[in-house]
Structure formats: C-alpha cells, structure tokens
Amino acid sequence: MELLEEKKNKNRKYEPILEGIPDWPVYQLSKNRKEFIELVTQQSIIRIKALRPTRKQLIDDLEATAYREQNRIKRNRWRVDPKDDSRFWSYVKNELVELSSKDPETTGPIVDALLEKIVNRYANEIAGNFKPNSYRFTREVVKFWFQRLLNGARVKKFGAFFRNQYTLRDKIQVVGKVRMLRDLAKKGTVIMVPTHFSNLDSILIGWVIHAVGLPAFIYGAGLNLFNIKIFAYFMNSLGAYKVDRRKKNLPYLETLKMYSSLAIQKGAHSLFFPGGTRSRSGLIEKQLKLGLLSTAIEAQRNLYQQTPEGEVRKIFVVPVTLNYNFVLEAPDLIEDYLQVKGQDKYFPEQDKYGSMELLRFMFKFFTKGSNISVSIGPGLDVMGNYVDEAGNSLDPQGRIIDTRGYFISNGSITDDKQREDEYTRMLSQRIVSEYHRINRVFASHLAAFVAFEMWQKNILNWICSTCYACRKKTWNWTITNTARPLNGFEKGFTN
Known part of the structure; x- marks a missing residue:
C-alpha cells in the first residue's frame, strides 16, 4: 500500500491548499x-x-x-x-x-x-520577517537554477542547460503520507519535525512544502546558517525565526519557547529540527531536544483553555526523514563526532563554508547521479497518538478519542508542568519510533555500513593476532630468562 502511495506521489503536481499569500498564517x-x-x-x-x-x-x-x-x-x-x-x-x-x-x-x-x-x-x-515578494523571488530562483544544473548534468550537453527535460521532482523524491499532510494542514496547524543532516535541510524542506501545495511554514533555523550570506537571504525571505544554540540562559530559552508557542496558537504552520543540531555520526536521532517540542503541547492546552466548548483548532505533528548520498559538511561533521567520542567533550560548531563553497557543492551534487529522499510520516497529535485524515485522534485499538481529556484535572483544563513534561517525552519517543520506521536506506548507506563493519572485523582480527604473537614472545622470554616459578603478576601478564 505504501509503495503504491509512493508511486502516486512521484512527479505529481499539487494544487495550493490556500491560493493567495495574504491568506497564509505566516x-x-x-x-x-x-x-x-x-x-x-x-x-x-x-x-x-x-x-x-x-x-x-x-x-x-x-x-x-x-x-x-x-x-x-x-x-x-x-x-x-x-x-x-x-x-x-x-x-x-x-x-x-x-x-x-x-x-x-x-x-x-x-x-x-x-x-x-x-x-x-x-x-x-x-523573530522572522516573511516578505511575499522576496519569497516568490527566492522560490523561482531556487527552482530555475537547480533545474538548469540538473538538466545540464543529466544530458551532458551545453544546450541541455536551457532545457526543461528534467525537474527537481526527478532529483528529489517526496514519498509517504503527502495526501494526509495536505488534509491535516486544512483542518489544523501542522508542525513538521524532520531529521537533520545538512545545512541544506532548511532549503530542501522549504521546496518540499511548496511542492506539495502547502503555505509557507515558520522555521526554527540555526543562527549559524545566517553566517553564510546566500543562506541568510533565503532564510530571511522564507520567514525563518532564529535559534542561537550558544545561548543557554533562562531569558533567552523562555523567549524562544514563547515565540514558538504563540506562533502555533495563531495558526502558523511550524517546522523545527528536534534533534537540535546536525547529526555528527549520520545516525538517526534517538534523543530529541524537548524544549521546542514542549511548545506544541503548551499551545494545544492554551487553545483548549481559550475555547472551553466546541470545535478547537488541533495541532498535528508530522515526522519527516531526509536522506542524502553525501552532504557538504561531511568531513567536519565526522571530525566533530570523533573528537566528542574520543575526548568526551563538546566542541562548538565552526562552519567553514561560505557562499562559494556552497555553490561548488551544489554543482557537484547536481552533476553526480545522486538523489535526495524526503519521507513524510503519518500525522500524530501532541500526545503521540496517530490521527486519521480527518484529524481525529486514535487510540491503539483505532478508536476515536478526545485529546481535551488529557488536560483536564478536577473537572477543568489546568496548567500542569509535570504532566506536560511527561506528554513531551511520550511525543518524542513516538517521533523517534516513526523516524526509524519511515526512513529509506540508499545503496550508498548500505555499502558504507558493510564496508565499515568489514573493516572493524579485520582490525579486530589483527589486534587478536598481534596480541597472541606478543603473548607468545613474552612467554618464551620468561621461560628462557627466569629459573624461578612465575609469580601472580607474571602469570596474569602472560595470560
């Protein structure tokens, strides 16, 4: 069934769910x-x-x-x-x-x-600053230049640079629950929570949102991206709000969470990377940052409080996994990972890439036989329950449930931090589970994994054989040079 849905998504053009930009919440x-x-x-x-x-x-x-x-x-x-x-x-x-x-x-x-x-x-x-004219310009520039590179690379002729034989949809495979995502965006507020491997992720997700016919989302983009001028222009025009991971003080963190919560309450579709930063090892996130994730639960509770009875705009969480064959920052990400694992320290991000390095990477990427996969998971409510395409929350048996009851204590909706912290943990566990379920494995991933496992096995065999040779030499030396019986230390050493 899912394979059939993936085939239907390929190269399909989606109509916008909201025609005019003035109608967009952002x-x-x-x-x-x-x-x-x-x-x-x-x-x-x-x-x-x-x-x-x-x-x-x-x-x-x-x-x-x-x-x-x-x-x-x-x-x-x-x-x-x-x-x-x-x-x-x-x-x-x-x-x-x-x-x-x-x-x-x-x-x-x-x-x-x-x-x-x-x-x-x-x-x-x-705060972000969404500008419709800049958004339209950025959207068309990204589509035009990526498409030119793609056609020039695929056809291998100069004239192909100006053709439209291939589109970004041929390069970027959007698979999974696209129709459900569109339906949920019409009925409530959607929060996308993608995996994070590259600085390209924000632009990629922005294109995907447009490609499936959704209005622009507000972004939680790392402030380090704004050090790269070309990224800064794109992010500003797309209405990204800035997340500075260097700032760990209470006033900043509470202001950031409040910004996210109030924006969601006002109906702005939102996107942030719950892993917090790019994966250094290439592994899918197993532990998510709970700060911004908790704002979804707070926003849903506030919406219930503001509307004691009747229909309430629901908040839906949609896991998304991104897959590349390779990324621009791979050498530095690997180095960071090895430093952290080897020295048990945290090393702050030092992005060494500017606009020229980014353009070179884009050219390399589009001139190689490499694709990007974007897998869209099923919709969840803020407690991690699955929802149907009508937005109804479902229990494990598939029965419709009312999530308002999760926030009621002594007959009324209450603010209970301990309770909502537990809901946040439940939601994060469900998201991680969905990441591993919907993720796609490329041939390059499998080949790299197998090669590394084989290398590890060979290294282990070499260590074992080396240790055996050393032990044998030590034993021979001891027998030759020691007339007395071996003491406990010597026995332990030779063994």
Whole structure:
C-alpha cells in the first residue's frame, strides 16, 4: 500500500491548499510583527517571573545571563551577531552592579525594566520577517537554477542547460503520507519535525512544502546558517525565526519557547529540527531536544483553555526523514563526532563554508547521479497518538478519542508542568519510533555500513593476532630468562 502511495506521489503536481499569500498564517504573523513581538515579550516576562518568583532569584539569573553573554562575545562571536552586542551587555552589567548600592525597595522597577529590555532584544533577534515578494523571488530562483544544473548534468550537453527535460521532482523524491499532510494542514496547524543532516535541510524542506501545495511554514533555523550570506537571504525571505544554540540562559530559552508557542496558537504552520543540531555520526536521532517540542503541547492546552466548548483548532505533528548520498559538511561533521567520542567533550560548531563553497557543492551534487529522499510520516497529535485524515485522534485499538481529556484535572483544563513534561517525552519517543520506521536506506548507506563493519572485523582480527604473537614472545622470554616459578603478576601478564 505504501509503495503504491509512493508511486502516486512521484512527479505529481499539487494544487495550493490556500491560493493567495495574504491568506497564509505566516503572512498574517509577519504583517503584525511589531504587535506579535510585544506579545511575546510580555508573555515571556510573566513566565520568567513565575519561574524566578523572588527578587533575588531574578537578579541572580540576570547576572548569570550578562556574564554568559559577555563570555560568548569574547570567545565565540559570529558575523551575524548584532553590532551593539558588546555595548548592550556592558550596560546591563553596569546596571546590575549599581543595584547593590541602592535601597532594595527601590530596585524592583529597575530590575523589571532591565528584564523587559533583555527579553525584547531577544524577541527581536528571534523573530522572522516573511516578505511575499522576496519569497516568490527566492522560490523561482531556487527552482530555475537547480533545474538548469540538473538538466545540464543529466544530458551532458551545453544546450541541455536551457532545457526543461528534467525537474527537481526527478532529483528529489517526496514519498509517504503527502495526501494526509495536505488534509491535516486544512483542518489544523501542522508542525513538521524532520531529521537533520545538512545545512541544506532548511532549503530542501522549504521546496518540499511548496511542492506539495502547502503555505509557507515558520522555521526554527540555526543562527549559524545566517553566517553564510546566500543562506541568510533565503532564510530571511522564507520567514525563518532564529535559534542561537550558544545561548543557554533562562531569558533567552523562555523567549524562544514563547515565540514558538504563540506562533502555533495563531495558526502558523511550524517546522523545527528536534534533534537540535546536525547529526555528527549520520545516525538517526534517538534523543530529541524537548524544549521546542514542549511548545506544541503548551499551545494545544492554551487553545483548549481559550475555547472551553466546541470545535478547537488541533495541532498535528508530522515526522519527516531526509536522506542524502553525501552532504557538504561531511568531513567536519565526522571530525566533530570523533573528537566528542574520543575526548568526551563538546566542541562548538565552526562552519567553514561560505557562499562559494556552497555553490561548488551544489554543482557537484547536481552533476553526480545522486538523489535526495524526503519521507513524510503519518500525522500524530501532541500526545503521540496517530490521527486519521480527518484529524481525529486514535487510540491503539483505532478508536476515536478526545485529546481535551488529557488536560483536564478536577473537572477543568489546568496548567500542569509535570504532566506536560511527561506528554513531551511520550511525543518524542513516538517521533523517534516513526523516524526509524519511515526512513529509506540508499545503496550508498548500505555499502558504507558493510564496508565499515568489514573493516572493524579485520582490525579486530589483527589486534587478536598481534596480541597472541606478543603473548607468545613474552612467554618464551620468561621461560628462557627466569629459573624461578612465575609469580601472580607474571602469570596474569602472560595470560
């Protein structure tokens, strides 16, 4: 059945589910960008104060934030960082130092103002800015140049560069539950959660979303991508919001999660990589980052609270696996993996690729007989239950269930962090399970795996034979040079 569905998807052209860009949720979000950022700021402040209820706890957290940010600026600065970064965080540090000399009763408004400035700055850094004209231009440029490269490479003639014999659909195989994805996008808000192997993933998924007729999604794109100018242009025009993995402080993380949660609540289809970063080993993710994933559950609960009775816009999670024969960053990803495994340390990403390296890789990729596979999994609700094409949640026996009940305690919908943390873990486990179920294996993957296993076996045999030879030499030397009986240590050594 699934093979039949894959054949139907191949080279099929899908009509857009929403004709006009002004009807797209991401456009509405960007149109009211200023108001949305203000909402994110205020809601984030409320959340942070709830997590740090005393004045001392809040000040301690702000001091830790300022220290970490100044450390980041000194040790790991990126081109894409704001020009006034150093000046702003020096100002924050000085304000916090001056608090110690003031009356504790008068510090409240100062701390609140400082927190608001920090959170608002983070919200502006994170926020995307979808532009319809830039989106259309980017979409056509990507299609045109990729198609030109593809035709020139396949036909091997200069004139073929200007033909349309082959399309991106011949190169990029979109398989799986495409029809279900389209149906769910009409009935609710879709959150795509793909695997992550390359910096190309964001652009690839953007093309797939367009190819299957869906409106643009908001992206959670790593800020490191914006260091590459050509990526920065594409990401900005596609409405990507920025995720800076260097920032681990509470105000930033809560602002990021609030941005995601509120955008989902407003109906914006969303996409983020739950693995957190590109897979260094090439393995499919087994442990997902739960931060952004938890925002889907929070958003669904808030939607139920805002609509006590009647129909509620549901949130659907769709696992997606991406497969390449090779990726641009493979040498550095392998090196990172070996360093981490060998030295048990974390090494921050240092992307050495600029726009020219990316263009060279694109040319290599499209001139080789290499394909990309995008496998779309079945829809899930925010608890990890399967859903049907009508959006109904199903229990393990296939019976329709109402997910509102998951959030009810003592007769009403309640905010229970411990309960929702458990739901997030359940959802992450289901996503990982689906990754392994829907993933496609290329011949290059199988060949590399078999070759590595054979190499490991040969190395093991060599070690065993070497150890045996050493043991034999040691035994002969001991017998020749030692007249006395062997002691315990010598027996252990020779054995």
